[in-house]
Amino acid sequence: MKGGIMSQSLLCHICCFLGLLPFWIQCTSSASRCAVQHEVADCSHLKLTQIPDDLPANITVLNLTHNQLRKLPPANFTRYSQLTILDAGFNSISKLEPELCQKLPLLEILNLQHNELSQLSDKTFIFCQNLTELHLRYNLIHKIQNNPFKNLKNLFKLDLSHNGLSSTKLGTELQLENLQELLLSNNKIHVLTREELDFLGNSSLKKLELSSNQIKEFSPGCFHAIGKLFGLSLNNAQLGPSLTENLCQELSNTSIQTLSLSGAQLYRTSNTTFAGLKQTNLTMLDLSYNGLNAIGNDSFAWLPHLEYLFLEYNNIIHLSPRSFYGLFNVRYLTLRCSFTKQSNSLALSPKIDDFSFQWLTCLEYLNMDNNNFPGIKSNMFTGLTQLRYLSLANSFTSLQTLTNKTFVSLAHSPLLMLNLTRNKISKIERGAFSWLGHLKVLDLGINDIGQELTGQEWRGLENIVEIYLSYNKYLQLTSSSFALVPSLRQLMLRRVALKNLDSSPSPFRPLANMTILDLSNNNIANINDELLEGLDRLEILDLQHNNLARLWKQANPGGPVNFLKGLSHLHILNLESNGFDEIPAEAFKDLLQLKSINLGLNNLNILPPSIFDKQASLKSLSLQKNLITSVEKDVFGPAFRNLSNLDMRFNPFDCTCESIAWFVTWLNATHTNISELSSHYLCNTPPQYHGFPVMLFDISPCKDSAPFKLFFMVNTSILLSFIFIVLCIHFEGWRISFYWNVLVHRALGFKEMDRQPEQFDYVAYIIHAYEDRDWVWENFSPMEEQDRTLRFCLEERDFQAGVLELEAIVNSIKRSRKTIFVITQHLLKDPLCKRFKVHQAVQKAIEQNLDSIILIFLEEIPDYKLNHALCLRRGMFKSHCILNWPVQKERKNAFHHKLQVALGSRNSVH
Numbered sequence: 036m037k038g039g040i041m042s043q044s045l046l047c048h049i050c051c052f053l054g055l056l057p058f059w060i061q062c063t064s065s066a067s068r069c070a071v072q073h074e075v076a077d078c079s080h081l082k083l084t085q086i087p088d089d090l091p092a093n094i095t096v097l098n099l100t101h102n103q104l105r106k107l108p109p110a111n112f113t114r115y116s117q118l119t120i121l122d123a124g125f126n127s128i129s130k131l132e133p134e135l136c137q138k139l140p141l142l143e144i145l146n147l148q149h150n151e152l153s154q155l156s157d158k159t160f161i162f163c164q165n166l167t168e169l170h171l172r173y174n175l176i177h178k179i180q181n182n183p184f185k186n187l188k189n190l191f192k193l194d195l196s197h198n199g200l201s202s203t204k205l206g207t208e209l210q211l212e213n214l215q216e217l218l219l220s221n222n223k224i225h226v227l228t229r230e231e232l233d234f235l236g237n238s239s240l241k242k243l244e245l246s247s248n249q250i251k252e253f254s255p256g257c258f259h260a261i262g263k264l265f266g267l268s269l270n271n272a273q274l275g276p277s278l279t280e281n282l283c284q285e286l287s288n289t290s291i292q293t294l295s296l297s298g299a300q301l302y303r304t305s306n307t308t309f310a311g312l313k314q315t316n317l318t319m320l321d322l323s324y325n326g327l328n329a330i331g332n333d334s335f336a337w338l339p340h341l342e343y344l345f346l347e348y349n350n351i352i353h354l355s356p357r358s359f360y361g362l363f364n365v366r367y368l369t370l371r372c373s374f375t376k377q378s379n380s381l382a383l384s385p386k387i388d389d390f391s392f393q394w395l396t397c398l399e400y401l402n403m404d405n406n407n408f409p410g411i412k413s414n415m416f417t418g419l420t421q422l423r424y425l426s427l428a429n430s431f432t433s434l435q436t437l438t439n440k441t442f443v444s445l446a447h448s449p450l451l452m453l454n455l456t457r458n459k460i461s462k463i464e465r466g467a468f469s470w471l472g473h474l475k476v477l478d479l480g481i482n483d484i485g486q487e488l489t490g491q492e493w494r495g496l497e498n499i500v501e502i503y504l505s506y507n508k509y510l511q512l513t514s515s516s517f518a519l520v521p522s523l524r525q526l527m528l529r530r531v532a533l534k535n536l537d538s539s540p541s542p543f544r545p546l547a548n549m550t551i552l553d554l555s556n557n558n559i560a561n562i563n564d565e566l567l568e569g570l571d572r573l574e575i576l577d578l579q580h581n582n583l584a585r586l587w588k589q590a591n592p593g594g595p596v597n598f599l600k601g602l603s604h605l606h607i608l609n610l611e612s613n614g615f616d617e618i619p620a621e622a623f624k625d626l627l628q629l630k631s632i633n634l635g636l637n638n639l640n641i642l643p644p645s646i647f648d649k650q651a652s653l654k655s656l657s658l659q660k661n662l663i664t665s666v667e668k669d670v671f672g673p674a675f676r677n678l679s680n681l682d683m684r685f686n687p688f689d690c691t692c693e694s695i696a697w698f699v700t701w702l703n704a705t706h707t708n709i710s711e712l713s714s715h716y717l718c719n720t721p722p723q724y725h726g727f728p729v730m731l732f733d734i735s736p737c738k739d740s741a742p743f744k745l746f747f748m749v750n751t752s753i754l755l756s757f758i759f760i761v762l763c764i765h766f767e768g769w770r771i772s773f774y775w776n777v778l779v780h781r782a783l784g785f786k787e788m789d790r791q792p793e794q795f796d797y798v799a800y801i802i803h804a805y806e807d808r809d810w811v812w813e814n815f816s817p818m819e820e821q822d823r824t825l826r827f828c829l830e831e832r833d834f835q836a837g838v839l840e841l842e843a844i845v846n847s848i849k850r851s852r853k854t855i856f857v858i859t860q861h862l863l864k865d866p867l868c869k870r871f872k873v874h875q876a877v878q879k880a881i882e883q884n885l886d887s888i889i890l891i892f893l894e895e896i897p898d899y900k901l902n903h904a905l906c907l908r909r910g911m912f913k914s915h916c917i918l919n920w921p922v923q924k925e926r927k928n929a930f931h932h933k934l935q936v937a938l939g940s941r942n943s944v945h
């Protein structure tokens with residue numbers, strides 16, 4: 036110890052010399068290394084040799100275990116007067132001073148286990164009235180003299196086990212009236228006498244622990260010396276049959292309720308062994324690990340109040356109809372590993388006679404696991420009219436075929452759970468369980484079952500909830516395999532070489548209540564999208580270790596198979612080890628409540644964006660051991676939002692800004708639990724980062740690309756606008772230049788000449804092709820006749836003879852209020868029109884008003900042809916100035932009306 040202090044102070048001096056003051060402070064006050072939290076100071080495992088003197092004075096719990104303390108000097112505890120718990124176990128304390136309790140008046144629990152106390156005097160605990168627990172196990176106390184515990188009026192538990200006590204005598208006077216547990220196991224007590232127990236005359240012991248003492252004698256009246264004794268443990272006491280019988284006699288007429296005789300070398304019982312317990316109300320008897328091989332008839336006849344009987348780990352050869360006679364109130368019986376193991380010889384294999392359990396009319400729980408029974412007889416379980424749980428795991432050497440007779444003896448048991456795992460069952464015949472109409476849980480896992488399930492196997496299981504069939508030889512399903520058990524909620528079919536899963540309708544179709552389905556480890560490759568249809572309540576689906584990769588390939592004939600559709604309540608989905616290298620974007624779209632998904636050990640590289648968009652409540656995501664190179668926001672953003680566990684270990688991450696910058700940023704900010712982040716999330720590419728931890732990837736250069744990004748965006752938008760303008764000019768340029776012209780002319784002062792109609796000689800000048808003259812004549816002259824004020828300028832009629840034609844045209848256009856183009860294919864071909872008339876008319880329109888031109892289309896002419904031939908476009912003119920000659924006769928009146936409107940409209944831009 037001194038060496039320790041020396042080296043400590045030396046270290047301090049070095050620290051001081053280095054001027055590292057903070058270190059120095061840490062060095063000198065070793066106590067500050069105690070962890071203090073909520074008035075609890077934990078100073079364990081600190082190699083302390085002194086009581087820390089600088090802890091908060093208001094601590095109530097002080098843990099000094101696993102140190103090197105030799106004493107607990109009372110003065111050093113003055114400061115900690117509020118202590119209620121002092122744990123000084125695992126030290127080298129050899130002496131205790133009475134004043135300790137004086138300094139600690141509130142102390143309730145004092146633990147001094149694993150120390151070197153040997154002497155306790157009358158004074159030692161004299162001030163410890165408030166103590167409720169005193170732990171003194173593993174000390175060197177060989178003898179208690181006088182009454183060291185006399186003042187412990189509130190003591191509830193006293194542990195003196197693993198000392199060298201040779202007697203139970205802890206005092207000479209009545210004391211410890213509140214003691215409930217007295218632990219004296221592993222001492223050297225050989226005899227129990229009245230005189231050595233009578234200090235407990237006023238006590239009510241719930242538990243007297245005397246295990247592992249070499250007790251040879253129970254002298255008369257020993258237990259009657261104790262006020263009340265409810266529980267007694269004498270495990271590993273080498274009692275044998277006769278001393279056990281003697282013990283039970285001594286327990287007669289006591290209040291004993293629980294008796295533990297495990298490992299007491301009770302090889303056999305007879306109708307006298309427990310006779311003494313007749314005058315008790317014993318409810319629990321533990322006879323495990325006794326090597327018990329013969330239970331004599333009526334052995335338990337004395338125990339009508341017994342409720343719990345433990346017989347596991349014995350060597351019983353034979354149960355006869357009277358072995359359990361009298362156990363009318365037993366509710367719980369375990370016979371695990373209770374029978375002889377000589378399986379190789381049938382003659383020596385354990386034998387259970389019919390009707391052996393007939394007396395156990397209150398039995399609810401029976402465990403017979405790990406035995407070697409040859410088979411089930413027709414009345415084996417007869418009489419168990421309250422039996423609810425029957426565990427027969429690994430109970431039979433070979434059960435082979437379950438017939439409709441096998442469980443007939445359970446016909447009157449309201450059985451809820453039957454465990455038949457590991458019994459080498461090879462076949463289930465129809466109606467095998469038809470006796471078990473109440474059954475909720477049936478475990479048939481780990482057997483040799485190899486058959487087609489027709490559905491008749493489950494006949495009568497009207498209340499079944501869970502069936503375990505995992506780990507069997509092979510199971511061939513049909514559409515009716517589960518048709519008779521619609522109440523089923525959990526079905527385990529792991530590693531059963533499932534066949535015929537693609538039958539239609541699906542074998543699972545009747546199971547609308549199913550919540551858990553395990554189809555893992557079956558090498559399933561062929562299923563259709565009907566398999567899980569209608570399983571709306573499914574919460575857990577295990578499909579790991581199958582061969583489903585093809586179903587999700589884009590190249591799959593008929594497209595990807597969406598076998599998860601409609602599973603809107605699924606919480607946990609396991610798809611590990613299926614060879615998946617593709618996932619359809621829609622694969623998880625119905626799984627709105629998914630909390631955990633395991634896609635580990637597949638070949639996934641690129642996941643479709645938005646694949647996890649619907650998984651708002653995802654808590655756990657496993658993608659370990661895939662081929663994922665990049666972790667991008669558009670794929671993983673939604674999945675990572677509420678995640679508490681992520682596993683993406685062993686992926687070949689590409690450590691470039693584009694691939695993992697977002698991931699690294701997320702990693703640095705998240706509280707998600709990610710194990711082995713620094714060791715198993717390594718970069719694969721680029722080569723200079725190979726083997727480098729992803730979390731250490733420097734993302735600052737990636738952030739620098741942000742201004743570049745802005746630059747890029749500005750550039751792009753300028754370019755795009757330019758392209759837009761060019762395209763605009765290309766396609767709408769005429770309009771721009773046309774309206775530009777109009778604007779310029781207006782700006783230069785060409786006011787609209789809003790002359791009155793009478794100021795013009797003609798209402799309109801009509802431009803038409805020579806070939807269309809008949810149409811013009813036919814349509815315009817009647818209008819003139821109707822309305823005397825209307826006068827059109829028709830070239831053939833009104834041109835003064837001898838005037839130069841071009842001049843005539845210019846004049847006529849000027850003298851006409853409007854210009855009408857009668858547009859036909861002929862007009863487009865008329866050279867004069869193209870060159871001159873149109874120019875004149877348009878010039879007039881630009882200078883004066885846009886309403887002055889009226890286009891009449893006699894046939895359908897596309898705009899581009901019009902533009903090409905006449906440099907006119909429909910878009911230049913108001914819609915009421917564009918008229919189409921109707922094909923139907925009835926609409927001709929409407930046409931004339933429109934024409935009149937167009938002619939009458941004012942010549943104005945707006």
Ligand SMILES: *[C@@H]1O[C@H](CO)[C@@H](O)[C@H](O)[C@H]1NC(C)=O
Pocket residue numbers: 084085086087106107108110111
């Ligand atoms: C008790 O305190 C004294 C002085 O306060 C100290 O010298 C001594 O080492 C302490 N003893 C223990 C066991 O802590």
Ligand SMILES: *[C@@H]1O[C@H](CO)[C@@H](O)[C@H](O)[C@H]1NC(C)=O
Pocket residue numbers: 091092093094
């Ligand atoms: C106990 O003492 C510490 C400081 O010594 C103080 O922070 C804490 O509030 C105290 N606790 C109570 C319950 O008084």
Ligand SMILES: *[C@@H]1O[C@H](CO)[C@@H](O)[C@H](O)[C@H]1NC(C)=O
Pocket residue numbers: 079098099100120122
């Ligand atoms: C004291 O610490 C030890 C070891 O850490 C622990 O086993 C023990 O339960 C603690 N005692 C109390 C009273 O908490």
Ligand SMILES: *[C@@H]1O[C@H](CO)[C@@H](O)[C@H](O)[C@H]1NC(C)=O
Pocket residue numbers: 140141162164165
């Ligand atoms: C026992 O504890 C109570 C408070 O719980 C206290 O008032 C009393 O003084 C203590 N008894 C002794 C003998 O110190």
Ligand SMILES: *[C@@H]1O[C@H](CO)[C@@H](O)[C@H](O)[C@H]1NC(C)=O
Pocket residue numbers: 306307333
């Ligand atoms: C105990 O069994 C023996 C025979 O093994 C029988 O003679 C005796 O009457 C039985 N005693 C009681 C109390 O049943």
Ligand SMILES: *[C@@H]1O[C@H](CO)[C@@H](O)[C@H](O)[C@H]1NC(C)=O
Pocket residue numbers: 288289290314315316
């Ligand atoms: C057993 O219980 C009954 C009723 O609870 C009681 O009258 C009787 O005294 C008890 N027997 C013993 C030996 O304690």
Ligand SMILES: *[C@@H]1O[C@H](CO)[C@@H](O)[C@H](O)[C@H]1NC(C)=O
Pocket residue numbers: 439440466
């Ligand atoms: C049991 O199965 C056999 C045929 O295997 C049949 O003849 C008999 O009627 C069945 N018994 C019951 C109770 O179903």
Ligand SMILES: *[C@@H]1O[C@H](CO)[C@@H](O)[C@H](O)[C@H]1NC(C)=O
Pocket residue numbers: 404426428454455456476477478503
């Ligand atoms: C059946 O017993 C085995 C072995 O004790 C156990 O592992 C299994 O969980 C039990 N089955 C059920 C459904 O409790």
